[in-house]
Amino acid sequence: MDIFQINRWNISFLVDYFHIFVHIPIAMDFERIKEKLNILADAAKYDVSCSSSGSKRKNTNKGLGDSSGMGICHSYTEDGRCVSLLKILLTNHCIFDCAYCVTRKSNDIKRAAFKVQEVVDLTIAFYRRNYIEGLFLSSGIFKSADATMERLVLVAKKLREEENFNGYIHLKSIPGASDELMREAGLYADRLSVNIEIPSEQGLKLLAPDKKREDFIKPMEKVKNEIIQYKEDRKLIKSTPIYAPAGQSTQMIIGASGETDAEIMYHSAFFYKKYNMKRVYYSGYIPISYDERLPAIGTEVPMLRENRLYQTDWLMRFYGFDVRELLNKDHPNLDSDIDPKLSWALRNLHLFPIDVNTADRSQLARIPGVGMKSVYKIVQARRYRQLNVEHLKAMGIAMNRAKYFMVCSGKSIDFKDRTAAQIKQLILSNSNSKFSSAYSQQLNLFTSEQTPIVA
Amino acid sequence: MIKIKVYDGSFEGFLTTVFEIFEEKILEVQIQNQLHASPNFFDSTEMVHTNRQIADRVWKGLSKYCSKKGKSHIYRAFLSEQGGTENILLHYIKRCIDERKCILQDYADPQILKLAQRVKKVGREKHRMDAFVRFKETKDGVYFAVIEPDFNVLPLIIPHFKSRYADQQWIIYDMRRNYGVHYNLEDVTQITLDRTPQITTNPSFFSSEEKSFELLWRNYFKSTNIASRKNHTLHQQHVPKRYWKYLSEKIPD
Numbered sequence: 001m002d003i004f005q006i007n008r009w010n011i012s013f014l015v016d017y018f019h020i021f022v023h024i025p026i027a028m029d030f031e032r033i034k035e036k037l038n039i040l041a042d043a044a045k046y047d048v049s050c051s052s053s054g055s056k057r058k059n060t061n062k063g064l065g066d067s068s069g070m071g072i073c074h075s076y077t078e079d080g081r082c083v084s085l086l087k088i089l090l091t092n093h094c095i096f097d098c099a100y101c102v103t104r105k106s107n108d109i110k111r112a113a114f115k116v117q118e119v120v121d122l123t124i125a126f127y128r129r130n131y132i133e134g135l136f137l138s139s140g141i142f143k144s145a146d147a148t149m150e151r152l153v154l155v156a157k158k159l160r161e162e163e164n165f166n167g168y169i170h171l172k173s174i175p176g177a178s179d180e181l182m183r184e185a186g187l188y189a190d191r192l193s194v195n196i197e198i199p200s201e202q203g204l205k206l207l208a209p210d211k212k213r214e215d216f217i218k219p220m221e222k223v224k225n226e227i228i229q230y231k232e233d234r235k236l237i238k239s240t241p242i243y244a245p246a247g248q249s250t251q252m253i254i255g256a257s258g259e260t261d262a263e264i265m266y267h268s269a270f271f272y273k274k275y276n277m278k279r280v281y282y283s284g285y286i287p288i289s290y291d292e293r294l295p296a297i298g299t300e301v302p303m304l305r306e307n308r309l310y311q312t313d314w315l316m317r318f319y320g321f322d323v324r325e326l327l328n329k330d331h332p333n334l335d336s337d338i339d340p341k342l343s344w345a346l347r348n349l350h351l352f353p354i355d356v357n358t359a360d361r362s363q364l365a366r367i368p369g370v371g372m373k374s375v376y377k378i379v380q381a382r383r384y385r386q387l388n389v390e391h392l393k394a395m396g397i398a399m400n401r402a403k404y405f406m407v408c409s410g411k412s413i414d415f416k417d418r419t420a421a422q423i424k425q426l427i428l429s430n431s432n433s434k435f436s437s438a439y440s441q442q443l444n445l446f447t448s449e450q451t452p453i454v455a
Numbered sequence: 456m457i458k459i460k461v462y463d464g465s466f467e468g469f470l471t472t473v474f475e476i477f478e479e480k481i482l483e484v485q486i487q488n489q490l491h492a493s494p495n496f497f498d499s500t501e502m503v504h505t506n507r508q509i510a511d512r513v514w515k516g517l518s519k520y521c522s523k524k525g526k527s528h529i530y531r532a533f534l535s536e537q538g539g540t541e542n543i544l545l546h547y548i549k550r551c552i553d554e555r556k557c558i559l560q561d562y563a564d565p566q567i568l569k570l571a572q573r574v575k576k577v578g579r580e581k582h583r584m585d586a587f588v589r590f591k592e593t594k595d596g597v598y599f600a601v602i603e604p605d606f607n608v609l610p611l612i613i614p615h616f617k618s619r620y621a622d623q624q625w626i627i628y629d630m631r632r633n634y635g636v637h638y639n640l641e642d643v644t645q646i647t648l649d650r651t652p653q654i655t656t657n658p659s660f661f662s663s664e665e666k667s668f669e670l671l672w673r674n675y676f677k678s679t680n681i682a683s684r685k686n687h688t689l690h691q692q693h694v695p696k697r698y699w700k701y702l703s704e705k706i707p708d
Binding site: 012029030033034037038042044045046058059062063064065066069070072073074075076077078079080081082083086087105107122125126129130131164181284286301303377380381382383384385388391395 | 561563587589620623676683689
């Protein structure tokens with residue numbers, strides 16, 4: 001079976017090269033493309049990254065596309081996720097057998113492979129119709145890491161050089177690819193990413209025995225260093241090309257290998273700090289296998305947990321929280337019934353109340369129910385007059401939570417001597433969470449043995 | 456007695472009105488678009504004649520009091536076409552001039568907060584149009600799209616599309632307001648079509664491959680969905696039903 005697949009690949013490889021060099025315009029075979037697209041988009045959808053922002057690539061020489069502005073979500077699937085990029089695999093043939101992955105070698109599914117030119121044509125056709133912001137290209141690993149990476153780079157190169165395409169390109173760094181290929185990839189792509197998938201080393205050993213942690217880390221390290229180097233060079237020589245201007249990102253699967261929230265977020269904080277990640281994505285595990293090492297098919301996707309992890313991620317990146325404040329030995333998992341900031345505030349009542357008319361930005365950002373946009377509005381508006389509760393309500397601050405933690409020029413709104421449990425009870429009884437039905441089920445899901453937290 | 460100034464609905468007309476109000480030093484005044492004007496017996500109504508030179512002068516002169524962002528807010532809020540916007544803008548301009556500084560961020564002033572909220576709505580609609588425009592390639596190679604935005608955001612999206620699709624001719628047409636813009640590889644010009652309904656529905660107008668690409672896109676849209684995460688509320692929150700009409704992925708097969 002394996003040999004057959006590789007042979008098939010080799011043939012399409014030749015056809016492709018033929019196409020490149022001879023350049024015979026071949027009309028698109030829509031039926032075949034449609035079938036491939038169904039298979040290879042379906043296989044790519046578990047990668048949650050959809051960002052198309054943060055690049056600085058401008059349209060030069062009246063070419064096609066521009067990715068210097070903000071990211072755009074062109075549509076949303078029925079599961080409510082953004083469709084920004086044409087997200088596909090080049091092929092779902094794979095020599096690896098990672099338990100959590102749909103395209104694992106031992107899985108009995110339809111396999112397909114795009115030709116390089118097919119991906120290029122499809123991307124351009126979709127982009128010209130304003131369906132997408134660009135391409136997100138990943139791949140199963142056929143033959144070897146380098147052979148796979150080389151083809152991904154070739155797609156990006158053709159888009160940039162032959163099509164004069166300035167849209168967004170996100171390439172997957174294939175674990176184990178050579179430094180030289182990684183360097184080339186960054187010259188054509190806006191973003192590079194390698195998915196760590198399983199946060200802990202033991203988990204990786206159990207679920208992806210063919211993969212080693214170093215294989216994930218090495219390309220991250222390489223890309224990080226190249227980004228720094230190219231930025232330095234650009235300061236001296238202005239014509240230095242841009243290298244992966246939208247940085248790199250990674251993804252972790254949640255709920256497949258038994259990590260605590262603390263473990264996950266400590267890993268995440270490590271990646272942000274050590275490899276200058278632009279984003280770490282958290283992907284609730286979607287059961288796709290009867291493998292007994294994993295949650296069974298039919299198990300609910302841990303969407304609430306995913307949501308709480310993202311909230312924590314935001315608190316770390318935009319609100320000035322340190323991960324150790326939010327998760328630690330005494331508090332290894334996030335609460336499901338309240339958000340992580342409120343949970344932190346209830347554990348630290350001695351830091352409140354905060355006066356909205358005098359506190360600085362970083363303090364304001366710590367009040368539950370006050371987001372960064374509200375912080376901005378408060379700081380601006382109080383230059384003109386003392387703010388009172390009516391002003392705050394009108395500005396859209398969630399007073400249901402905020403009122404227990406703030407005062408306006410010394411005057412209390414509802415700040416009284418209460419215990420954390422009392423405040424929590426008051427807030428919960430006055431709110432209606434869209435997740436309330438999910439609490440009970442999801443709490444049981446991860447109460448299995450808890451591994452000690454790292455760092 | 457409140458004085459009512461009625462203008463023709465254009466941005467120049469609005470600026471001319473502002474000029475007259477300051478020139479005549481009127482204190483109690485309401486500005487009304489002639490489309491929605493409702494004269495009554497108690498107030499005195501006066502029609503303003505749009506004057507481009509005066510509008511130009513006012514627009515330049517506003518730079519003395521309002522920040523660049525403030526001026527962009529004036530324009531954006533104006534495009535919201537929502538009732539009462541003119542009076543909110545007049546309040547904002549008056550305060551800037553009285554206090555000799557831009558007070559755009561005084562969110563505790565209910566009128567200024569309302570201004571910020573309307574600008575935000577317009578910005579959101581503009582961003583939606585950046586996303587929801589779906590071009591179809593016509594037989595003569597022009598990429599053609601139809602929209603029906605809640606607010607008059609077509610002027611705001613031109614720069615985005617111009618820099619993005621610099622090498623293809625395109626038309627974006629606002630069906631609700633019956634005007635469009637055409638990019639001819641050099642500049643963007645305003646156009647009005649005589650036969651819009653036929654053009655948008657007649658397949659013979661488009662290139663032979665157009666239908667196939669639309670099908671591929673629709674297929675992709677379905678394949679990329681994860682059924683076990685279905686969340687219809689969230690889906691509709693992001694893509695409200697009123698936009699489905701022109702979204703190729705939401706048109707039933």
